[in-house]
Amino acid sequence: MIEDKDIHVGIIGGLGKMGRWFHRFFAELGYQVSVADLGTETTPEDLAKTCNLVLVAVPLQHTVEVVRAIGPLVQNDALLMDLASLKSEVVSTMLEVSAASVIGTHPLFGPGEPNVTGQTVVMCPGRGQWWQEWLQGVLVEGGARVEVVTPEVHDYYMAVVQGLTHFSTLALGLTIDSLGVDIKNLKRFATPAFHRRLVEITHLLSQDADLYAAMPMLNSTYGVFYREFERIILDLKGVIAQKDIDEFIRLFDRARSHFRTPEP
Template sequence: MEPHFNRKSVTIGIIGGTGLMGQWFRRFFESAGHRVLICGRKTELTEDELVRGSQVVIISQPLSAALETARRVGPLMGETQALMDICSLKSEIASAMLESTGAEVVAAHPLFGPSTESLKGQNVVLCPMRGSVWAAWLGAELSKGGAKVTQSDPVTHDRMTAVVQGLTHFITIALGRTLADLGLAPETLLPFATPIFRAKLALVGRLFAQDLSLYAALVGKNPEAAWVIEAFMKACQEAKGSISPGASPETGMGYLENIRDFLGDYSARGLKESDFFLAALAGYGRKTE
C-alpha cells in the first residue's frame, strides 16, 4: 500500500533524538513545518509510543545500538510508514531494517556533523531500500534545505566512505601518533607552522576533541577500509622511494607529475578552494590573538 500524506506536515519520530545529531534534525524538520517526536533513554515518551505516533521513524544512534533498535521497532511498523537511519555505514543497518519491517526503508548518511549551522551545500547520501514515496519526500526536504542529495546503494556508499572518512581519519590519527612519537607538542610546532600545517594540525585536534569511538568505528568497522589502508601504505612506500632524501630528482618529478596528471583539472579547483579556507583560518587566528 502506497502511503498518502500531507507532504508539508509530517510527523517524524527520532529515536536517539536527545543526541547531537538527533537534535540537529529535530530543529531542521521543525523549521520546515513538521511535527517531531523524540525519545531517548531519559525521555517520558517510549519507543513504542513514538513508533505508533510517527509516519517516519529515524534512528539516530551509533551503529551497534541502531542495529538493535531497528530489529526491535521494525516489527511494530506498518507498510505506510518509513524506517530510516543516519548511521555512517550503510550495508549492515540497511539489511537489518529491511529484514525487520514491512515499512518503507531508507538508509541515509548526512556527511556533516552537529556543529554544522546550515544544510546548504552539505552532502547527504540516500540509499532507498524499499518503496519510493518516503525516499522521494526526504530527498525533496533535504534539497529544499540546500543539501546536495546523492542516491546510492549501501555497498557503493561504504566503498566511497572507506576513502572519504576511513582513509581521511586514518591519516589524521597517524599524524597525531607521529607527533606524539617525535615528542613535538602543538605548542612547540605552532610558531613554525605554515598555513597548511596549521590546518592539518587543527584537524588533528578536531578529531581528538570529539567522540573517539565514532572515529574508531569509521575506520575499524567498515570492511571496505582494509584495502584502502593497504593502498595508502603502498603509496607511502612509493613516496618514500621517490621523493625522500637520496632519491634522484628525475624520479621524484616523474612520480609527482604522474599524480598531477591523474588529478587533471581538479588541481586548479583545489588550489582555489584551499586558498579560501586558508584565508578564513588566517582570519580566525587574528581574531583569537
C-alpha cells in the same frame, strides 16, 4: 495512504547532536516531532509503533542493533530511516527486519550547520517510492544537494572521504605524540599549510574516539584502503631513502594527472 499533513516524526536518539538537528529541521517544516533517548519516558518502541517517520539517530556502532529491535514494530506504510556514516549493513538490516519503506541517509555535515542549504545529503533508498520522493523533496527545497546512490557506492567513497582522511590525520597526530614533539614550539614554526593540518588534527582529536573507532571497524573496505596507503608509504619512503629523484617525480606527476582528470 500517507498524506504530508499526517507525518509524525519519531527520533530515536533525539537528544544526541544530529537527533536535535533533525528535530529542529522537521519541526521548522511544521511536522509533529517526538523524541526517545536514554532517560526519556517515551521509548524507541513507542515511537516505532506510533510514528510514521521513524528516524534512527543513535551512534553508528549501535545503529544496527537499534534497527533490529524496533524495525519489526514500524508500520507498513511508515518510513524507517537512519543517519549512520556507513550504509550497507544498516540498509540491508532495515529491509530485512521491517516491512516499512526504507531509506538509508547520510548527511555529509555536522550538527553545527544552521540548516541544510548548500549541504550534501546522501540517500540510499531501500524501499518505497512515496517516501523517497517526499524526503528528497523537503531536502532539495531546503537547498540541499541530494546524492541518490546504492549503499555500496556510498561506502566505497566513504572509505576515502572518511576512512583514509581520518586515518592519515589521526596517524599524523599519533606520530607527533609518539615522537614527543613539543606542540608549543611546533606552532612557532607553523607554515600556513601546517597550521591548517594542526587545526584538522586538533579538531579530530576533540571528537568522540568511539565514532572514529567504529567507522573503520564496521567497514571492511576501509581496511583494504589502509593497506594500500601503507604500501604507498613504504614505496615513497624507499624512493626518498634511495634519493631516486626521477621515480619521485614520476609518482608525483602520475598523481597530478589523476587529480586533474578532465570532466567527461
